[in-house]
Amino acid sequence: MLINELIESASHDMSNPELNFQIAKEYERINQTASAVSFYLRAAEYGYATHPLIVYTSLLKMSLCFEDQKDRNWNVSNYILQAIAHMPTRPEGYFLMSRFHEKASNWQECYTMAQTGLAFSNQRLEPLPADVLYAGEYVLLFEKAISSWWIGRRDEAKVLLNNLLSTQTMKPEYINACISNLKTIGA
Numbered sequence: 042m043l044i045n046e047l048i049e050s051a052s053h054d055m056s057n058p059e060l061n062f063q064i065a066k067e068y069e070r071i072n073q074t075a076s077a078v079s080f081y082l083r084a085a086e087y088g089y090a091t092h093p094l095i096v097y098t099s100l101l102k103m104s105l106c107f108e109d110q111k112d113r114n115w116n117v118s119n120y121i122l123q124a125i126a127h128m129p130t131r132p133e134g135y136f137l138m139s140r141f142h143e144k145a146s147n148w149q150e151c152y153t154m155a156q157t158g159l160a161f162s163n164q165r166l167e168p169l170p171a172d173v174l175y176a177g178e179y180v181l182l183f184e185k186a187i188s189s190w191w192i193g194r195r196d197e198a199k200v201l202l203n204n205l206l207s208t209q210t211m212k213p214e215y216i217n218a219c220i221s222n223l224k225t226i227g228a
Contacts, residue, residue, distance in 0.1 A: 044068065058088030062095050065102065066171055073104040082107070093128060093172060100124035101137060103174040117141055117144040131166060133175040139184040142176075148191035155184035179209040183218070190226050198226055 047064045054060060065080035073074060077182040081099040104120035107113040125134040135158025141200045142151035176182075186201035202219045203213065210220075 044071070051222075056081075056087045058084045058092045058095050061087060062170065064092075065099065069102065069106060074109050078103050078106045097124050097128045097131065098169045098171050098173060100127060101133060102171060104137060105173065105182060114141075114145070122201075130161050130164070132162040132164075132178070132181060133157075133169065133173050135161070136180050137173065138174050139181065139188075140180065143184060143187060146191075148188045151184055152188035152192055155181045155188065159185065163168060172222060176212060176215075179205060179215065180210050181207070183211075183215055186219075187222060189221070200224065202226075 043065045047060065050060055061080045061084035065077045065084060066165045067103065068074070068077035068080060069205055082090075084104075085096045088099070090146050100120045101124045104117045104124070107116035107120065118138070121134055121138045121141060125138065128134070135154050139151050139154035139158060142148070142154060147221040159178065159182045162181055169175075182205055183199055186205065189195075189201065190198035201225050205224075206216065206219050
């Protein structure tokens with residue numbers, strides 16, 4: 042549905058979290074992240090008591106929108122933490138927080154978030170209503186592997202990276218990153 046049609050539908054029911062979420066996704070699709078954040082925030086606020094997956098996903102999507110805007114680290118971290126607090130037994134928020142700390146070279150935090158997310162990665166969970174870059178357990182294992190090398194756990198890093206390459210079906214960028222990191226640590 043086009044953005045104008047979605048907004049027209051929402052004008053009759055502005056507090057509908059599902060409509061606000063759909064509008065946010067459409068704004069994000071056309072790279073209007075400021076508008077997307079506004080509607081994700083509305084979806085999260087209006088859906089808090091009734092639509093937990095929309096709230097959780099909206100918070101994570103806001104963090105990704107702010108990440109795209111660059112130099113908005115406080116906002117990125119804040120919305121991921123809000124999502125984790127809202128649904129602490131889902132792995133996606135832990136992955137995004139681990140990834141956030143990896144980018145900042147906060148290696149122990151990266152490792153801890155990945156390890157915590159792994160505790161919830163084997164559950165059967167209802168799928169999220171939108172992509173938040175979580176491709177499955179292997180992304181948490183990757184974050185754990187990378188950070189383990191930086192916190193002095195070289196052997197653990199080697200084992201994890203080799204296991205990822207031999208046992209996981211991964212996106213090509215993760216395969217290449219595993220190979221590159223194994224070369225870097227001399228494995």
